[in-house]
Amino acid sequence: MVSTGSTTSLPGLLPELAVIRKDFPILERTLAGGLPLVYLDSANTSQKPQVVIDTMVDHLERHNANIARAMHQLGAESTEAFEAARDKVAAFIGAPERDEVIFTKNASEALNLVANTLAWRGEHQVGEGDEIVITEMEHHSNIVPWQLLAERTGATLRWFGLTDDGRLDLSNAHELINERTAVVAFTWVSNMLGTINPVAELTRRAHAVGARVVVDASQAAPQLPIDLAAMPETDRPDAIAFTGHKVVGPTGIGVLWGRRAFLDALPPFLGGGEMIETVRMEGSTYAGIPHKFEAGTPPIVEAIGLGAAVEYLGHVGMDAIHAHEQAITAYALDGLRSVPGLTVLGPLDATARGGAISFELDGVHPHDIAQVLDSRGVAVRAGHHCAKPAHARFGVQSSTRMSSYLYTEPREIDALVEALEYTRSYFKLG
Template sequence: MENKMGSIDFRKDFPFFESSINKGLVYFDNAATSQRPACVNRAVEDFNNFNNANPLRGLYDLSVRATDLYENARAKVAAFLNAPSDSHIIFTRNATESLNLVAYTYGMAFVEEGDEVVISAMEHHSNILPWQMVCSAKKARLVWLECDASGIIPASEWQTKITAKTKIVSVAHVSNVFGITNPVKEIASYAHKVGNGGKGAVMIVDGAQSVPHMKVDVQDIGADFLAFSGHKALGPMGIGALYAREKFLEQMPPFLRGGEMIEYVTRESATYAELPHKFEAGTVNAGGAVGLAAALDYIEKVGFDFIEKNDNALAAFIMNGMKTIPHVHVIGNDDPDRHCGIVTFTIDDVHPHDIASMLSSENVAIRAGHHCAQPLMQKLGVGSTARASVYFYNTQKEAEVFLEKLSGVRKWMGLS
């Protein structure tokens, strides 16, 4: 398997892989953060070197240029997600901040005593803690959609647990542990019909793991809100985005207050800026937004057909290889096509932290721990797991090295 599109070798576009510092490193921690192509680094550097000014308010040419680049980046994100307009996109630091924004604004403003908020058992902590806070503050009830050991949420779960009392449903599009793609379109459709006394519950989608790996159309899946992080999608750290339906943004109070998000201030009150700037207080991360736009452009050049094909092929190769290694157990679905390039596993009698440490000594980088999904770990009966996660620039040769090193872990631990 060669990571090429025509005659283009993707890895040559990434300084990370070309550097002698990282020579021979197998980087299989892409679910935590992806590497960046040179064009992304260059876009950020060009902004900082040649276009650096505080955007949005300045009337001089440089500030206008910075504003145009920032707003062009917003337009890129809107088009990438098929949002109806640019005003549906709010720039944040990451998916965590986006989900907290929704919880602190929509959640605290509209959830009432006796309401229910529905999440799944496989959520990242960033999609659990904000809703625990809302439910505690508003005397609402947090309801969990359970999954089976393969990661599948049965339809009976949302058809029985989403009720007229449901005000909000918030579910990960792709699990960062199982890698499974949840049926968010079907869940959203049901929530919109049944929730909130028949007026429709609000559907929030955590797209942190899906947006980099598959075409996400927010209108098609019925998302009222969708959050994702740039750093998992070839972009810089410290930039993310929240998609939101305009009618909700108009109803919601601001998340933060101060510069840029106001229209007019008196000693007694203030009027807020038009959408989306109402939710972007203070000096924005314009360079990060420009870098994110360049990252999304690059993803489109690679194409989701190739990305999904490579994710699935590498997951299949890794999972099939693991079957030949005694004492290794894959967590989740048996079908590699349902892993989105994420293979989470355990080894009998070896702590996942030891697995990761020993592989690191062999120049293989994987993740180990609870993956910010402790309720799921508790459900699975494990304290932590190891996780290998791939992206389109990873190769079968790297997977072969990973499996070879993995096969020696128990021996290194003095186990048979």
Template sequence: MSQQNLEPLDVEAIREEFPILEREFDGQQVVYLDNAATTQTPDPVVDAMSDYYRESNANVHRGIHHLSQEASVAYEEAHDRVAEFIGADGREEVIFTKNTTESENLIAYSWGLNELESGDDVVLTEMEHHASLVTWQQIAKRTGANVEYIRVDETGRLDMDHARELISDDTALVSAVHVSNTLGTVNPVSELTDLAHEHGALSFIDGAQAVPNRPVDVGEIDADFYAFSGHKMAGPTGIGVLYGKQSLLEDLEPYLYGGGMIRKVTFEDSSWGDLPWKFEPGTPPIAEAVGLHAAIDWLEELGMERVQAHEEELAAYAYDQLAAEGDVEIYGPEGGPDRGGLVSFNLEGVHAHDLTSILNDHTVAVRAGDHCTQPLHDKLGVPASTRASFYVYNTREEVDKLIAALDDARALFA
């Protein structure tokens, strides 16, 4: 079914599951357009976590009593649910971390420090989030590897001709964002992965801005590693996911050690447990895993195709409304299938931080700054930008409120 034929989301019904959206400041109802930073959490997710704490709270894999068994089953089933959601082959390929950043670091330390050496190339993109860029930059310094960057062209898309030039037999890893958190660009990650594999390299895809708002199948992408965060997909903070192909994860050494991830310990040495537990030492995010499971159930009930269509429609509407203002510079593709659900922009003569403060006076919550993409902003020639990002509970009327508030900024800085 094409997106044009999808039944639209019942946004008003969805909003009823988010009491926070009813909050008012100085008599004005909040307009929450900061979803690329974190989404709000619906009642079913909060209820699932509360029920866990009220009825099944215990440590996992540690006890044979009833509560521990219930908690263990819930925690393991969360791995199964995530695997099903993203098209992984099973729980062995799903590692729970704190967030996407920790997932990047897990591979950087477990694989990068052990495998990279002088002469190896790590290929990133100029639109990488600091979670990827800083991590691989620092690992390269320790190993002697080189970091190369695929150019972003004037439209905000990757220069794939340049990608084909950079990715060579010297490339050890290609790491790229699936959807840019600044430009909104939806990158051709399957093509990047194919290029990596053609040269014997691995691929790591940062899906923090993709999994929350579009169907993702890691098998179709053929990524070796793929990461995302629960708090950007109507789930709780404190839990992220690292997907890895089982054959690769089995060969990697863990970089965090402790209880729960071992098979046998002596005074002289230790051996590691089975996947995924060997990468999850200590008490894991049990309640958060329960919440992530509930968030996935909630999103799939909405339908990820419908979620994607709603976000793209709002982003296109916001882009058109901002472009019509005449004194607004917008970054990234104009719209369509290669733009996700966010728009970053600057209002002429007004710093992004000042604009965001003025928008806050209208209870419009957006984000200003470099969005953890300082090198990209340097390339764009601006110190910061204002970002409006959308989710399933946002409406055109909220975009209109954002646009209307721009007049106040113009008047103050005229």
């Protein structure tokens, strides 16, 4: 086992790490048997700082009302807080316009919104003869909606394969992205392999043939600086999606950002209150973005909590968070390399990947690994991580995954490695 001896001896770690950890009350929890919690499941869901918890409680206690329709002081306060959250999210991702930020209930809904509306009549309608290009490393949320779109429209679904080290195989990119390509959808950072994909390069290729680009940023938004406005027009995707609960925010809230012209051309996804301009029995006209895509009462408190979350990350600094993740990931890769019989799935270069590391341990099922680790206070995830095709590519049904975040310390990686050594001993591996 490797050990740093302290939390400050690794270059790149957040200098105020001890202070940051105190912002997350759950990290001080003691588990059964008096074991301290070692939380290494942040790619699944991140923990929440006290400011997010307090912001949501304060809104419920003092400002709770529906938005955009209650003509009283509480209604005005609630509407102001909700729209302020939109401003904070827009600033967090560098959105060129704040109205391009659409609140959804999660990233899955955001991706389904785009995939569904592309099947309907409009400027960007996908039809028979068109091709949709995805990748073999996608989360199911960025596979199934495009499969459904292809089934409903007669379009052809195609995909990039993976190299042995877990990167996109771009050797046939010119053949895959061609004049028939209508949509290219891919993950910015793989939730299973950790791979960081070349967003600018793929977007340029797609735009060169007139295709639209949709990026799943659920694993990118927590750990990479994103500045959409700073991207050249050719490199900027047409839409990105991410979820609140992975960026130290609450569950039940997601974000779809899209170029104004792209969103304006899409038909509404859900019909109901607040998404209309006027309603007559003969037909209706619709509000502009963002309200066109936010039918009914939205997740108000969750959006306000998300605003507090991304504001918190902004105060820490996304460049600093990214450097911290790379340092912890490199340390984790070194530690895992010391465990006999352990194989990491995905790139072994910390600079080419995010903080989620999936691995196999010869002779032990991932579920058994996770259970033994949990008995030692170490929380990881085991299973297919909603990425069955990526697992199939590497000939496995499931894997164990550890994932770090801005509050992860080197000593927690040491605890993981020790627990894995204990697992080998427990199952009497040679």
